[in-house]
Amino acid sequence: SPQDLVVVGSINVDLTALVERLPGAGETVGGGRLRRDVGGKGANQAVAASRLGARVRMVGAVGSDADGAWAVETIRDAGVDVADVETVGAPTGTALIAVDEAGENQIVVCGGANTLVGAEGIAVGPGEAVLMQLELSLDVVRAVAERAPGFVALNAAPAQPLPADLVERVDLFIVNETEYAAIPELRAARRVAVTYGASGAAMFVDGLEVAKVPAAPVAEVVNTVGAGDAFSAALTLAILSGAPDEQALRTACAVGAAAVAHPSAQPPLDRLETYA
Ligand code: ATP
Structure with missing residues (x-):
């Protein structure tokens, strides 16, 4: 099917401490409530795409630890093919997150197993589209994009400078407005979707805005973490299905709102x- 998707990306366990206030340097803050969640932009996007109905294969790595086994099981339970998730000799990627009562956060990411994903051995078949992010090494992203025979989407997050060959190869970039401002190379990209949180999203083709849509209404905003991942998966699938830019943005905004x-x-x- 044209919606066979390979997500090459990160797999993390997110340890979130909900605290009254964030600690300063050298300070200890007590009274935290702890959450453990499977996360990582790659895993989040693979799970979202699978739940949206695509056939999804994930390529990535976890450590040979309990977190890794749990993460793989969680991704598999969402219907994602995890045969190409390797177990490697580093701890499963971990994000240490502190969130205060106002929703402000501090995040430390330990890439661990994600940093050991190499480009050798990653094959993309004809009829497979690729969705990646920037939580694996740029060399891997670049090599996979270069050898992929078909459609390549890249959620360019976290922001970093991008080589011209990669910008030229990627069919669809997806970034939030902060990332768009931080990566001037994207002005030269063919197609870039930019998200504006509660203000919706827009599509730029060759640097010119061709479509803009408002956010879908949300009765109560409960957690914006992962909105960008759900949006990225949905927009990629909508564009792959042949939806025009504006309709694809609307669909992706509805998924982001959910x-x-x-x-x-x-x-x-x-x-x-x-969501169409
Ligand atoms: P995150 O890193 O928090 O996952 P992001 O910064 O990558 O998110 P945003 O621009 O915050 O991405 O959100 C992505 C999309 O999700 C938006 O374009 C919008 O469609 C939807 N969205 C986000 N926040 C809201 C909101 N408050 N109300 C409705 N839709 C929202």
Whole structure:
């Protein structure tokens, strides 16, 4: 099917401490409540795409530890093919997150197993589209994009400078407005979707805005973490299905809204058509 998707990306366990206030340097803050969640932009996007109805294969790595086994099981339970998730000799990627009562956060990411993903051995078949992020090494992203025979989407997060060959190869970039400002190379990209949180999203083709849509209404915003991941998966699938830019943005915004209305960064989602 044209919607066979390979997500080459990060797999993390997120350890979130909900605290009254964030600590300063050298300070200890007590009274935290702890959450453990499977996360990582790659895992979140693979799970979202699968829940939206695509056939999804994930390529990535975890450590030979309990977190790794749990993460792989969680991704598999969402319907993702995890045969190409390797177990490697470094701890499973971990994000240490502190969130205060106002929703401000501090995050430390330990890439661990994600940093050991190499480009050798990653094959992309004809008829497979690729979705990546920038939580693996840029060399891997670049090599996979170069050898992929078909459509390549890249959620360029976290922001970093991008080589011209990569910018030229990628069919669809997806970034938030901060990342768009931080990566001037994207002005030269063919197609870039930019998200504006509660203000919706826009599509730029060759640097010119060709479509802009408002956010879908949300009764109560519960958790915005992972909204960008749900949006990225949905937009990629919508564009792959042949939807025009504006319709694809609307669909992706509806999926992003469903994500912020749910506490999890891997929210339950209906099939993509439901949001069209
Ligand atoms: P995150 O890193 O928090 O996952 P992001 O910064 O990558 O998110 P955003 O621009 O915050 O991405 O959100 C992505 C999309 O999700 C937006 O374009 C919008 O469609 C939807 N969204 C985010 N916040 C809201 C909101 N408060 N109300 C409705 N939709 C929202």
